[in-house]
Amino acid sequence: MITQYTWPTPNGHKVSILISELGLETEIVAIDINSGAQFAPEFLKISPNNRIPAIVDRNPFDGGEAIPVFETGAILMYLAEKEGRFLPGTEDFRARKLVLEWLMWQKGGLGPMAGQAHHFRQSMGGVDVPYGVERYSKEVRRLYGVMNERLGETEWLGGDDYSIADMACWPWVRPSRRQGIDKAEFPNVKRWFDTMSKRKGVQKGMELLADRRGSKEMTDKSRAVLFGKGQFERY
Ligand SMILES: N[C@@H](CCC(=O)N[C@@H](CS)C(=O)NCC(=O)O)C(=O)O
Numbered sequence: 333m334i335t336q337y338t339w340p341t342p343n344g345h346k347v348s349i350l351i352s353e354l355g356l357e358t359e360i361v362a363i364d365i366n367s368g369a370q371f372a373p374e375f376l377k378i379s380p381n382n383r384i385p386a387i388v389d390r391n392p393f394d395g396g397e398a399i400p401v402f403e404t405g406a407i408l409m410y411l412a413e414k415e416g417r418f419l420p421g422t423e424d425f426r427a428r429k430l431v432l433e434w435l436m437w438q439k440g441g442l443g444p445m446a447g448q449a450h451h452f453r454q455s456m457g458g459v460d461v462p463y464g465v466e467r468y469s470k471e472v473r474r475l476y477g478v479m480n481e482r483l484g485e486t487e488w489l490g491g492d493d494y495s496i497a498d499m500a501c502w503p504w505v506r507p508s509r510r511q512g513i514d515k516a517e518f519p520n521v522k523r524w525f526d527t528m529s530k531r532k533g534v535q536k537g538m539e540l541l542a543d544r545r546g547s548k549e550m551t552d553k554s555r556a557v558l559f560g561k562g563q564f565e566r567y
Pocket residue numbers: 341342343344365370382383384385402403404405557558563
């Protein structure tokens with residue numbers, strides 16, 4: 333049994349999709365990041381960076397005590413390795429390297445840059461920062477270009493097989509309009525995105541807490557929690 337601490341955002345969706353693809357049994361704890369649930373002391377014990385998602389594996393491989401894991405890259409690798417799916421093992425080190433490259437590319441590039449593009453383009457409640465909009469919109473566009481070239485060479489980001497690298501990127505490509513991107517401009521990305529959208533595991537993963545997605549509309553209160561004093565007063 334996996335306890336999944338999550339909220340329906342792109343980072344939350346990465347792990348929901350993998351768990352659904354793996355068919356794992358879960359218990360869900362909704363962490364409403366708009367109202368500050370990510371700062372609760374019991375959640376910070378599991379996820380010290382006050383970010384969702386996080387998991388606790390109640391049946392670890394070694395039969396020992398429950399294992400908490402935070403950071404999506406670590407969670408995706410942990411579960412994929414435990415279940416022996418969607419990440420080649422060390423014996424297949426060339427294929428593994430490719431999946432890890434594209435997973436890290438998402439973690440260090442696409443995710444943070446698209447997150448900043450969302451922020452400057454539409455989360456600031458009427459505050460206009462043209463430099464921020466331009467800087468992050470351009471960088472996201474560059475990253476889509478890189479992804480488009482890659483997906484012109486291979487079916488999946490990691491190569492011939494669907495992997496956790498695809499599961500990490502897809503939820504960030506899904507809201508591309510918020511980043512100023514029309515997927516039709518990047519045909520290989522669009523082909524990959526549409527193929528993945530048809531997978532049952534992806535569709536089921538996206539259903540988790542889907543009724544709470546409407547709460548994504550930012551209010552002054554949620555902006556204060558996420559970007560204001562609420563975020564920084566612990567330090
Ligand atoms: N590097 C983290 C990023 C996670 C992240 O940014 N999560 C957002 C939701 S998409 C969050 O929890 N935000 C709450 C906050 O900023 O307080 C990961 O990959 O797990």
